[in-house]
Amino acid sequence: MPDTFLELRHVKTHFPVERGIIFRRRIGTVKAVDGVSLHLQQGEVLGLVGESGCGKSTLGRTILQLVPPTEGTVILAGRTLNELHGTELRQARADFQMIFQDPYASLNPRMTVYDTLAEAIGSHRQVPAVEMPARVAALMQKVGLPPRAIKKYPHEFSGGQRQRIAIARALAVEPKLIIADEPVSALDVSIQAQIINLLAKLSREMQLTLIFISHDLSVVKHIADRIAVMYLGKIVELGPAADVFEKPLHPYTKALVSAVPIPDPERERQRQRILLLGDPPSPMNPPGGCPFHPRCSHAVVECKTSVPSLDEFRPGQQAACIRLKEIS
Amino acid sequence: MLLKVTNLKTSFHTRNGVVRAVDGVSFVLGAGETLGIVGESGSGKSVTCYSIMGLIPQPPGRIEGGQAMFGDMDLLRCGPEELRRIRGARISMIFQDPMTSLNPYLRIEDQLIEPLLIHEKIERSSAIKRAIAALEEVGVPDAAQRIRSYPHEFSGGMRQRVMIAMALITKPQLLIADEPTTALDVTVQAQILELIKKLQRERGMAVIWVTHDLGVVAGFCDRVLVMYAGRIVESAPTQQIFKHPLHPYNRALQKSIPALQAKGAELYTIPGAPPDLARKPEGCAFAPRCEFAADKCRAGEMPLKEAEQGHATACWRVLDGEIKL
Ligand SMILES: Nc1ncnc2c1ncn2[C@@H]1O[C@H](COP(=O)(O)OP(=O)(O)OP(=O)(O)O)[C@@H](O)[C@H]1O
Ligand SMILES: Nc1ncnc2c1ncn2[C@@H]1O[C@H](COP(=O)(O)OP(=O)(O)OP(=O)(O)O)[C@@H](O)[C@H]1O
Ligand SMILES: [Mg+2]
Ligand SMILES: [Mg+2]
Numbered sequence: 001m002p003d004t005f006l007e008l009r010h011v012k013t014h015f016p017v018e019r020g021i022i023f024r025r026r027i028g029t030v031k032a033v034d035g036v037s038l039h040l041q042q043g044e045v046l047g048l049v050g051e052s053g054c055g056k057s058t059l060g061r062t063i064l065q066l067v068p069p070t071e072g073t074v075i076l077a078g079r080t081l082n083e084l085h086g087t088e089l090r091q092a093r094a095d096f097q098m099i100f101q102d103p104y105a106s107l108n109p110r111m112t113v114y115d116t117l118a119e120a121i122g123s124h125r126q127v128p129a130v131e132m133p134a135r136v137a138a139l140m141q142k143v144g145l146p147p148r149a150i151k152k153y154p155h156e157f158s159g160g161q162r163q164r165i166a167i168a169r170a171l172a173v174e175p176k177l178i179i180a181d182e183p184v185s186a187l188d189v190s191i192q193a194q195i196i197n198l199l200a201k202l203s204r205e206m207q208l209t210l211i212f213i214s215h216d217l218s219v220v221k222h223i224a225d226r227i228a229v230m231y232l233g234k235i236v237e238l239g240p241a242a243d244v245f246e247k248p249l250h251p252y253t254k255a256l257v258s259a260v261p262i263p264d265p266e267r268e269r270q271r272q273r274i275l276l277l278g279d280p281p282s283p284m285n286p287p288g289g290c291p292f293h294p295r296c297s298h299a300v301v302e303c304k305t306s307v308p309s310l311d312e313f314r315p316g317q318q319a320a321c322i323r324l325k326e327i328s
Numbered sequence: 329m330l331l332k333v334t335n336l337k338t339s340f341h342t343r344n345g346v347v348r349a350v351d352g353v354s355f356v357l358g359a360g361e362t363l364g365i366v367g368e369s370g371s372g373k374s375v376t377c378y379s380i381m382g383l384i385p386q387p388p389g390r391i392e393g394g395q396a397m398f399g400d401m402d403l404l405r406c407g408p409e410e411l412r413r414i415r416g417a418r419i420s421m422i423f424q425d426p427m428t429s430l431n432p433y434l435r436i437e438d439q440l441i442e443p444l445l446i447h448e449k450i451e452r453s454s455a456i457k458r459a460i461a462a463l464e465e466v467g468v469p470d471a472a473q474r475i476r477s478y479p480h481e482f483s484g485g486m487r488q489r490v491m492i493a494m495a496l497i498t499k500p501q502l503l504i505a506d507e508p509t510t511a512l513d514v515t516v517q518a519q520i521l522e523l524i525k526k527l528q529r530e531r532g533m534a535v536i537w538v539t540h541d542l543g544v545v546a547g548f549c550d551r552v553l554v555m556y557a558g559r560i561v562e563s564a565p566t567q568q569i570f571k572h573p574l575h576p577y578n579r580a581l582q583k584s585i586p587a588l589q590a591k592g593a594e595l596y597t598i599p600g601a602p603p604d605l606a607r608k609p610e611g612c613a614f615a616p617r618c619e620f621a622a623d624k625c626r627a628g629e630m631p632l633k634e635a636e637q638g639h640a641t642a643c644w645r646v647l648d649g650e651i652k653l
Binding site: 051101146218 | 424474489544570571581585595
């Protein structure tokens with residue numbers, strides 16, 4: 001890869017599950033992220049989708065070193081992040097930011113918009129006090145917040161505006177990478193569309209690399225250049241957004257696409273869903289072989305034992321399924 | 329009739345003035361029925377639900393008027409003791425943010441069995457059995473093991489499932505669900521909608537479903553209320569809301585659904601900003617953003633009126649036959 005900006009090599013993040021009050025003993029491991037490799041170019045937008053609990057947030061948090069990886073490496077702009085410590089790591093942190101699902105919980109309720117943004121700008125670089133108002137105003141303009149909002153507190157805003165404040169705060173440190181964890185799930189559709197337009201514009205204009213986490217494929221397809229589909233801590237499909245959404249390869253992606261609700265009562269009530277068999281798997285005891293095989297209607301005996309690798313099936317589109325040829 | 333809400337008005341008295349969050353909301357709900365509430369962020373959907381549940385913080389909040397009849401009881405006027413008996417047993421609510429209703433310091437187990445111990449007075453061991461079964465029903469794997477976890481050990485979507493299990497465990501007659509599936513992926517969401525439909529068939533449970541996901545509304549709700557700035561601006565059977573919108577806000581909302589727009593182009597969004605609820609304009613609150621607004625939209629009251637059988641709108645111009653949407 002020529003200009004890889006972010007690279008993940010076999011990243012694993014496991015959490016111990018412990019029991020007992022006095023003598024804590026380990027009774028198992030949650031393999032939240034279990035061997036993810038990925039290359040992203042600068043300015044690229046990656047959509048990360050998958051079932052609840054499949055490890056999307058944990059992968060995001062691992063990239064940003066909010067949780068240390070159990071194994072593997074995260075390389076951002078040539079630096080191996082998981083080898084940095086202390087000041088080095090704090091300095092590197094300015095390069096990446098995270099936006100969370102609930103903008104209310106992530107904003108300080110006692111700080112006005114001005115204070116929030118001024119603090120973020122100040123944490124990044126020394127700005128003379130006289131210049132600060134202009135800096136804050138410029139930032140607010142970039143995310144489409146009206147100037148009169150400057151003295152208000154978070155609870156005085158609607159969900160969409162709060163999310164804009166959170167985005168402005170993330171942009172204050174001039175990051176090169178933003179990980180947005182379900183940034184529009186709690187917003188009404190018109191505001192969802194506004195935020196998607198805004199993030200798309202920022203990634204275009206500022207060469208911002210963006211990882212957009214969501215469980216809603218129909219939203220992700222608008223903003224992402226590529227989509228990665230996760231299942232039980234692993235990427236099972238990766239490819240150009242339109243291809244993954246319109247010509248999914250992996251049986252899990254197919255089920256996911258078929259379950260996206262359609263805002264049309266007639267079509268929604270008549271269409272065929274691919275129902276997944278059985279229960280969602282346990283990340284504590286993941287099934288052997290292909291992690292999806294217990295719920296897959298195409299599974300054969302071999303799927304129980306052989307672990308499929310992520311292989312290219314169409315140009316740029318990869319999937320981890322040993323039966324791809326037979327089933328597509 | 330299970331629930332009849334009439335002219336509900338709830339406001340918040342803040343230093344910036346009186347925020348009229350819910351401003352004259354009326355609707356009825358029959359046993360077994362599913363009512364969807366959609367509308368802009370900040371339009372009063374959650375405050376409507378909280379008012380019915382008696383959960384408005386007072387002050388700054390105040391129920392300014394109206395009735396919410398549940399059987400022969402007015403929920404807006406019954407005492408705290410009575411309300412506690414109804415809440416969690418006959419009416420359950422699932423909240424928008426799972427962390428607000430889960431106690432971070434208590435194991436999931438203790439939080440799940442609490443309503444059973446309080447309302448049904450059963451033994452702890454049988455309550456735990458019911459709790460494990462309830463978790464399995466909402467698709468939590470390894471329920472018997474993971475019931476001993478704390479909330480932070482669960483992913484966002486799993487916490488939401490725990491809340492859903494908690495709301496259903498007492499077999500309520502009415503379930504009020506405020507964006508209950510926003511953190512869930514579509515396959516689990518489909519599974520939970522099926523579970524709720526089953527409970528409705530078996531027990532005649534009625535559901536109020538607040539959501540931004542118009543796809544869920546399309547597949548799941550019998551009737552829909554569309555809210556804007558503290559009021560219902562359109563009310564109709566689901567089919568009609570989508571096929572035959574009778575309020576310009578509803579039409580604009582449908583147009584902005586990302587799922588239905590083509591990839592590549594900039595997405596359509598409703599122009600302008602939502603109104604300041606402490607300084608609502610005269611007349612129709614949507615008028616400043618409405619492409620059809622005329623002079624008469626900027627004065628007077630805009631009550632919700634039936635334009636067709638079962639289909640009501642608060643748009644004068646539609647009611648008077650001046651515009652077709
Ligand atoms: N601090 C932790 N301790 C123990 N287990 C954890 C911890 N954080 C996450 N997990 C577990 O790791 C798995 C992945 O969680 P994660 O939050 O990454 O999922 P997700 O894909 O973001 O799901 P969602 O869509 O529901 O947000 C889950 O099984 C979760 O319970
Ligand atoms: N405690 C409070 N103090 C002041 N204003 C409040 C308070 N709680 C709610 N409001 C205001 O009441 C209005 C209605 O809020 P509500 O939470 O009902 O909106 P909503 O329709 O549920 O929006 P969303 O879709 O974003 O959840 C908003 O303008 C909000 O700012
Ligand atoms: Mg998550
Ligand atoms: Mg709400």
